Amino acid sequence: MKKTISIVVPCYNEAAALPLFYQEALKVIDTLPNYNFEFIFVDDGSTDETLNVMKSLAEHDPRIFYVSFSRNFGKEAALLAGLEHASGDLIATMDADCQDPPSLLPELLKYVDPQPSQNPVEKYDCAATRRVTRKGEPPIRSFCARIFYKLINRMSKVEMVDGARDYRLMTRQVVDAIISCQEYNRYSKGLWAFVGFKTKWVEYENVQRVAGETKWSFWKLFKYAIEGIVAFSTVPLTLAAFLGVLFCLIAFVMIIVVIIKTLAFGDPAAGWPSLVCLIMFTSGIQLFFLGVIGEYLAKAYLETKHRPHYITRETNLSHNSAAPHFSKDLQ
C-alpha cells in the first residue's frame, strides 16, 4: 500500500501566498506518484481571506483539510494543531510563503524513506532543513539571530542549529514524540532537538517569500528568543546566584579595605558619588534578576493553568484524532 505524506502548513494572513504555495506543492506531488498526499492547512485566526481560500481549494481537492482557529494563537500552536490532525505515515511541516521550498521535498524523502532503487542511503527518522545564507534579511536581524544561537547553545543541553527552519519531514514516531510534549510555552526548534532521533540536515540558500509580508516583527522575534531560552535553559537563574555571590565577595573585600584605610588614615568623608554609582549598579542588577526570576515564574504560572494550545472554530475534518482521513479509493 502507498504511504501517505501529510503536509502541514500554518497560515496567518496568507491569502495571497497560499494559492501559489498550493501550485508549487502540486508540481512536486506530481513527481512523487508512489505516495498519497494530504494537506493540513491551519488558519491561525487570519483576518484576511485565508480561510475562504482554503475552503475553495478544499472544494476542488479532497486531499485538502483545514482547521481554523478562533483567534491568532501563534505559529507554534498552528504547527501543533497541524501535527495533531495529520494522519500520514510521514509528515512534513512547511511555511505557506514558499520560503520552505516544496521542491526540496523529494530530497528530504530520500533520507526518511529511502527506496531500494536508490544507492544505499542511510535511513533517517527526520530530515530537517537549514538555511546557509540569510540573504535578503535585514543585517541587524541576522546579527541578533547569530548571537541568539551562540547564547542558547552555551546555556542549553539540547543543541539548536543556527539557521534551522521549521521545514521538516518526519516519521510518525517523531511526530508522536513531539505531540507528547504538551507544554504550553512551545518552542519547536527546542522540542525537535529535545526528542532527538536520527536527523539528516539538508542545507539550502535563503528564499524570499512569494507574496504577503513577514508576520514576525523584531519585537515578536525578541520575545520568541526569550521564550526559547526560558523553555530550554535555567542558566539565567544560576547566573543570578553566581553574580550574587560575586558581589558579596567584592563588598566584603571593600569593607576590609575601608576599615584598614580608616584605622590607618582616619575617616576622610569623601567618596559619596562612587557610593551612589555602586548602589545604582547593584540595585540595577537586583532588579534585572528579579525580572529574570519573574519570567520563569510567569511561564510556570501559564503551565499550571493547563489551557488549550488553540481553539478550533471551523474545520472540514470530522474528528480530532490522527485517524486516516482518506476514503478507501484514494489509498
Ligand code: UDP
Ligand atoms: N504564522 C502563523 N501564525 C503567526 C505567524 C506566522 O501561522 O502568528 C505562519 C505564517 O503564515 C507562515 C509561517 O508561520 O506560514 C512563517 O511566518 P513568516 O513567513 O511570517 O515568518 P518568517 O519566514 O518571516 O520568519
Ligand code: MG
Ligand atoms: Mg516566511
